[in-house]
Amino acid sequence: MARNIQSLERAAAMLRLLAGGERRLGLSDIASSLGLAKGTAHGILRTLQQEGFVEQDDASGRYQLGAELLRLGTTYLDVHELRARALVWTDDLARSSGESVYLGVLHQHGVLIVHHVFRPDDSRQVLEIGAMQPLHSTALGKVLAAYDPVAHSEALEADRKPFTDRTVSEAADFEHILDLTRARGYAADVEETWEGVASVAAPIHDRRRMPVGAVGIAGAVERVCRSDDPSALRPELIAAVRDCARSVSRDLGGGRF
Numbered sequence: 001m002a003r004n005i006q007s008l009e010r011a012a013a014m015l016r017l018l019a020g021g022e023r024r025l026g027l028s029d030i031a032s033s034l035g036l037a038k039g040t041a042h043g044i045l046r047t048l049q050q051e052g053f054v055e056q057d058d059a060s061g062r063y064q065l066g067a068e069l070l071r072l073g074t075t076y077l078d079v080h081e082l083r084a085r086a087l088v089w090t091d092d093l094a095r096s097s098g099e100s101v102y103l104g105v106l107h108q109h110g111v112l113i114v115h116h117v118f119r120p121d122d123s124r125q126v127l128e129i130g131a132m133q134p135l136h137s138t139a140l141g142k143v144l145a146a147y148d149p150v151a152h153s154e155a156l157e158a159d160r161k162p163f164t165d166r167t168v169s170e171a172a173d174f175e176h177i178l179d180l181t182r183a184r185g186y187a188a189d190v191e192e193t194w195e196g197v198a199s200v201a202a203p204i205h206d207r208r209r210m211p212v213g214a215v216g217i218a219g220a221v222e223r224v225c226r227s228d229d230p231s232a233l234r235p236e237l238i239a240a241v242r243d244c245a246r247s248v249s250r251d252l253g254g255g256r257f
Helices: 005-020 027-034 038-050 068-072 077-095 139-147 149-156 171-184 234-250
Strands: 052-057 064-067 101-109 110-118 185-190 197-205 209-222
Touching: 005 027, 005 038, 005 052, 005 064, 027 038, 038 052, 068 077, 068 149, 077 101, 077 110, 077 209, 077 234, 101 139, 101 149, 101 197, 110 139, 139 149, 139 185, 139 197, 149 171, 149 197, 185 209, 197 234, 209 234
Parallel strands: none
Antiparallel strands: 052 064, 101 110, 101 209, 185 197, 197 209
């Protein structure tokens, strides 16, 4: 029988210890709880921290689970399951809104479109499943960046290329938009990525209240935005998108948001 690798066993025990507590733990607490020398515990923690699995609080020096571990923890939810749970609700959203519906997840520093429902009319359209969208300018991307710590870091570290004169590129302004997104429960993109196109998106959460994707609609500004204010989205479309996101979240065990 193959022997277990001791350093991996210790790292796994350390992660379980940090996952089981309600507070951050110091080096001495971790070492004594696991029966390790401080030097050994510190070496494992440093490696886990470099990989993003553990974070250290600058003020107290204590440790907690890192965002990368939380990201890996959501991979049990297969993209196909997310898509399957969203099928009925996204079809309903396309019918009620009259616009194209997109389901996106974080992938390789952007938004991967995993499901696309055509606008319910006779216009010629191109299926966009597998397409990538930017995090910083699209409604789907801003939702992921607002609710997912990994997407947030990637959006801030990326070159936020201006696609139009409306694209928000400065870090402070972008953070303000993410704060607004969390406060409102949805994100908007009015000609920030494509001229003449507006979109709105809301987050989807799983049973652990972790963000696993975003759903949204996109269409011509004259249809998606208010006639009296082309910079503002139609409130009934915002409500429809948020209702769809809540329904998918509920089907995933995420409850209401």
